[in-house]
Amino acid sequence: MHRSRVYAVLIDTPREQVAGATDFWSAALGVQARPLPDEPQFISLPGATDGVRLALQAVDDAPRYHVDIESDDPEAELERLVALGAELVQRWQECRILRAPGGHLLCVLPVESDQALFDATAKTWA
Template identity: 70%
Template sequence: MHRSRVYALLIDTPAAEAERATAFWSAALGVPARPLPGYEQFTSFPGAVSGLDLAVQSVDDAPRYHLDIETDDVDAETARLVALGATEVSRWQECRILRAPGGHLLCVLPAESDRFDAEATTWP
């Protein structure tokens, strides 16, 4: 048995546009942009979306959106999502990058939010 929840919505932005995208989303949403120490490719927007973290991620790829799912068991959550039709694309640190049916990316990562215990769904 394990638990998981949607943790964050990421606005993946080509590296050359990340600074402009961050300024745009900060102004558009009316919230400050905060770089994440130790993770220079991420800039978060605390309080922009109720119940989710929102961030711009600088990427060496096309612009897109993706979801992060946090879990207390990365292997079990990855297996659950693969059984539902996702495919594993790659790994980065402790995260698994998956592609859902329809082509959208999502990441499965270890639980880190202070909302995890209260909001996670329990899976058999």
């Protein structure tokens, strides 16, 4: 048995367009963008959503959105999603990158949010 929840929605933005996209999303959502010092490819938009993190990610690829799912057992969550039809694309650091049926990317990672929030909102899987 393990638990998981949607942790974040990422606005993947070509690296050369991140500054303009950051200005746009910050103004559009009425929040102050905050670069993450330890992970410079991410720019957080705190306060834009309730309980789910919203951030921009600089990528060397086409613009898109993707979902991050956090789990107290990322390997079990990976297996569950693969059994549902997702395909493992690659691993990057502690992240498992998958492609869902329909072609959308998603990532499975260890719990990143506040433990109390995770405990209150995560779904339990057998």
